[in-house]
Amino acid sequence: MIKNIQILLENALGKLNIQLDNTILVERTRKIEFGHFTTNVALTLPKKLRRPPIKIAEDIVAALPDSNEFIEKIEIKNPGFINFFLTSKTLQNVLDEIYEDPENFGKCNAGDGKKVQVEFVSANPTGPLTVGHGRQAVLGDCIARILDWNSYNVEREYYYNDAGRQMRILGLSTFHRYKEILGYDEPMNEDYYQGQYIKEVAQKIVDDYGDKFVDDPENEIFKNSSEKFVFNDIKETLKRLDIHFDNYYNEKALYEDGKIDDILNKLEEIDATYKKDGAIWFRGTKYGVADDRVLWKSVVNEATYRLPDIAYHCTKFERGYDKIIDVFGADHHGTYPDVLAGLKALDYNTEKIQVVIHQFVTLTRGGEKVKMSTRKATYVTLDELIGEVGKDVVRYFFVMRNANSHLDFDLELAKTEGDENPVFYLQYATARISSIHRKAKRLNIKTSDNPDYSLLKTKEEYNLLYTLSEFKEVVQTCGKTLEPQQITNYLQKLASFFHKFYTECVVISDDSELTQARLALAKATRFILVNGLKIVGVDGLEKM
RNA sequence: GCCCUGGUAGCUCAAUUGGAUAGAGCACCUGCCUUCUAAGCAGGGGGUUACAGGUUCGAUUCCUGUCCAGGGUACCA
Numbered sequence: 076m077i078k079n080i081q082i083l084l085e086n087a088l089g090k091l092n093i094q095l096d097n098t099i100l101v102e103r104t105r106k107i108e109f110g111h112f113t114t115n116v117a118l119t120l121p122k123k124l125r126r127p128p129i130k131i132a133e134d135i136v137a138a139l140p141d142s143n144e145f146i147e148k149i150e151i152k153n154p155g156f157i158n159f160f161l162t163s164k165t166l167q168n169v170l171d172e173i174y175e176d177p178e179n180f181g182k183c184n185a186g187d188g189k190k191v192q193v194e195f196v197s198a199n200p201t202g203p204l205t206v207g208h209g210r211q212a213v214l215g216d217c218i219a220r221i222l223d224w225n226s227y228n229v230e231r232e233y234y235y236n237d238a239g240r241q242m243r244i245l246g247l248s249t250f251h252r253y254k255e256i257l258g259y260d261e262p263m264n265e266d267y268y269q270g271q272y273i274k275e276v277a278q279k280i281v282d283d284y285g286d287k288f289v290d291d292p293e294n295e296i297f298k299n300s301s302e303k304f305v306f307n308d309i310k311e312t313l314k315r316l317d318i319h320f321d322n323y324y325n326e327k328a329l330y331e332d333g334k335i336d337d338i339l340n341k342l343e344e345i346d347a348t349y350k351k352d353g354a355i356w357f358r359g360t361k362y363g364v365a366d367d368r369v370l371w372k373s374v375v376n377e378a379t380y381r382l383p384d385i386a387y388h389c390t391k392f393e394r395g396y397d398k399i400i401d402v403f404g405a406d407h408h409g410t411y412p413d414v415l416a417g418l419k420a421l422d423y424n425t426e427k428i429q430v431v432i433h434q435f436v437t438l439t440r441g442g443e444k445v446k447m448s449t450r451k452a453t454y455v456t457l458d459e460l461i462g463e464v465g466k467d468v469v470r471y472f473f474v475m476r477n478a479n480s481h482l483d484f485d486l487e488l489a490k491t492e493g494d495e496n497p498v499f500y501l502q503y504a505t506a507r508i509s510s511i512h513r514k515a516k517r518l519n520i521k522t523s524d525n526p527d528y529s530l531l532k533t534k535e536e537y538n539l540l541y542t543l544s545e546f547k548e549v550v551q552t553c554g555k556t557l558e559p560q561q562i563t564n565y566l567q568k569l570a571s572f573f574h575k576f577y578t579e580c581v582v583i584s585d586d587s588e589l590t591q592a593r594l595a596l597a598k599a600t601r602f603i604l605v606n607g608l609k610i611v612g613v614d615g616l617e618k619m
Numbered sequence: 620g621c622c623c624u625g626g627u628a629g630c631u632c633a634a635u636u637g638g639a640u641a642g643a644g645c646a647c648c649u650g651c652c653u654u655c656u657a658a659g660c661a662g663g664g665g666g667u668u669a670c671a672g673g674u675u676c677g678a679u680u681c682c683u684g685u686c687c688a689g690g691g692u693a694c695c696a
Contacts, residue, residue: 076672102635102638103635104638105634105635105638105639105640105641105642106640108639109639113638115637115638115677116678118676121676122676127676128676152639153639154638154639154676154677155676156638156639196631199696200653236696239695239696240695240696241695241696260654275641277674291645301694330664334647353694365622366692368694369693369694370694371694372694373694375694375695377694379693379694379695379696380670380695380696384696387669403653404690405623405624405689405695406690406691407621407691408622408623408624408690408691409623409690409691409692410691412622415646432624434625434689434690435689435690437689475633476631476632477625477632477633478624479624479625480624480632481624481625481688481689482689483631483632485631496644496658497643497644499633500644500659501656502658503656503659504659506656506658507655507659508655508658510656511655511656512655514655514656515655524686545635547678548635549635552635552636556636558636560633561633561635564633564634564635564643565635567633567644568643571643574659574660575660575661577655577656577659577661578659578660578661579659579660580656581654582655583655584655594677598657619656619658
C-alpha cells in the first residue's frame with residue numbers, strides 16, 4: 076500500500092515538474108483521525124519552490140487522479156500533511172491476502188537468500204549461563220528469527236575458548252573439591268569457582284576413579300570433565316529456551332590451522348604492527364581507534380584476545396557471509412572497535428558487520444538487588460529463572476525492551492502470574508479466539524470458503540483489519556533495525572484491538588453471513604498473533 | 620581524565636528512527652459478566668520528555684555544554 080501511494084505521488088509530482096532528491100516518505104499515521112497513511116512531501120519543498128507548504132500540498136492533491144480504487148479520500152492538514160483514507164474494500168482485502176498462506180503471512184524477501192551469520196551467547200564453558208547471558212541468548216535468537224522472516228539464509232554461531240586461564244582455574248576448582256570429598260583439608264582459593272556443579276563433577280570423578288589423581292592437580296580429567304559437564308548444561312538451558320546453534324566455533328581451531336600466525340604475518344607485512352618492549356603492537360591509531368594495543372605478549376609467549384578475535388572474524392569473511400551480526404554485552408563495547416580496525420587494516424569491508432550491544436540485566440528480588448558473579452556462585456542461573464517463570468515469560472521479557480536500556484528483572488514480579496504480565500495478555504487473545512471457534516464447531520457452524528468481508532464495517536473491525544495489514548511492514552522494518560521490541564509492541568497493539576473487537580462485536584450471532592465474516596476475521600487475527608509470537612519464540616494457546 | 624549507553628507519568632517501559640494533541644501496563648478512583656474465557660472492555664486523575672542553549676516549517680529524537688546513573692578504559696576475555 077505504501078508503494079501504491081508513493082507511485083501516485085511520484086506521478087503527481089512529475090505532472091507538476093517537481094524533482095525530488097530522495098524517495099517520498101509515506102508512513103502510517105499515529106492517529107486514525109489523520110487517516111491511514113500520510114506523507115510529508117509538501118513540507119520538504121517550500122524552500123525549493125518558494126511557496127508555503129499548504130499551497131504545495133494543494134497542488135499535489137489537485138494533480139492526483141480524481142478517483143482511485145483503494146483511496147476513499149485525501150485530506151490536507153496543517154502545516155502541510157497529506158493524509159490518505161483507505162476504502163473499506165482495501166482494508167478488507169488484507170483477509171484474502173492472509174488466507175492465501177496464513178502461516179507465512181508477514182514474511183518478506185528483503186534478504187533475498189543472502190547468507191547472514193548471527194553470533195551470540197559465546198560464553199566460555201566455566202559455569203552455567205546467568206540471567207545476563209539469557210538476555211543475549213534471547214536477543215540473538217530473535218534477531219536470527221527476524222532475519223529468517225526476511226528471507227535471509229541465517230546461521231547461528233557460538234564462539235568459545237576452552238584453553239584460557241579461566242578454564243585452568245575451572246580444572247583446579249574441580250580438583251579442590253575432589254580432594255575435599257576424599258577427606259583432605261584443602262584451603263579455599265579466592266579465584267576458584269564455587270558453584271554446586273563443581274562438586275557434582277568432582278563427585279563423579281571420585282566415583283569413577285577413586286583417589287587415582289590425588290597428586291595430579293593438572294591432570295586433564297579435571298578440566299575436561301568440568302568443561303563437558305558445563306557445556307552440556309549450557310546446551311540444555313538453551314534448548315529449554317528453544318535456542319539451537321548451527322555452529323560451535325572453538326578458538327583452538329584458529330591456532331591449529333595456522334590462522335593466527337597467518338593473520339599476524341599479514342598485519343606485519345602491511346606494516347600495521349610494530350615491536351615495543353618485546354611485545355607486538357597493533358597500530359590502532361592508524362586505523363581510527365584511540366590507542367595502539369598489544370597483539371602478542373612479551374611476558375608470556377601468547378596472543379592477547381584481540382588477535383584471535385580478528386582472526387575469527389576473518390574466517391567469517393572467508394566463509395562468505397553477506398552480513399555478519401555480533402551480539403555483545405555492554406562489557407564488550409570497548410573491544411570490538413579494535414577488531415574492526417584490524418579487519419579494516421586487512422582490507423575487509425567492515426560495513427558487512429553489524430554490532431548489537433545490549434545493556435546489563437539487574438536482577439531484583441523483592442526490591443533488593445541480587446549480586447551476580449559466576450565465580451562466587453551468588454548468581455541466579457538462567458536455568459533457575461526459566462524454572463520459576465517459564466520459557467515464554469523469560470523470552471518475552473528479555474526482548475520487550477530496547478537492547479540499549481538497562482533491564483530490571485524483578486523476580487517477584489515475573490513470578491506472579493498476574494495482570495502485570497504482558498505475555499498473558501497476548502496468550503489470552505489467542506485462547507479467546509480458539510474458544511470462539513470451539514463454540515462454532517459445537518454449534519455445527521460450517522466455515523464458508525468465501526465469506527462476505529464487506530460486512531465488517533464497525534470501527535473495531537476496521538482498526539483490526541488496518542493493524543493486521545501492518546504486520547508485514549513491522550517485520551520488514553525489524554529486519555533492518557534488528558530491534559525485536561518492535562514486534563512485541565506491535566503484538567500488544569494487535570491484541571488490544573482484538574480484545575476491543577471481542578467486547579464490542581459478538582462473533583457468533585443469528586446473522587449467519589456476519590458470523591462467517593467475523594469468524595474469518597478472528598481466525599486471521601490469531602494467525603498473525605501466532606506468527607508474531609513465533610518470531611519472539613512464545614507459544615500461542617488454545618486454552619487458558 | 621577519556622570513550623560507550625541511558626535519563627520520558629508515583630513505578631517499569633513505548634513512541635513508526637525528525638512529524639500532528641508524547642502513549643501502554645502496574646498502582647489509585649468509577650462503571651460493565653444470565654450472552655463466544657472479566658487474565659477482558661469503557662472512563663478518570665497523573666508530564667516543563669534531567670537541565671541550558673542551538674539547528675528548522677516541526678525536536679523525546681539531531682548538535683554543543685552541564686548534572687545524574689550504569690558500563691568500559693590491561694601484555695584478563
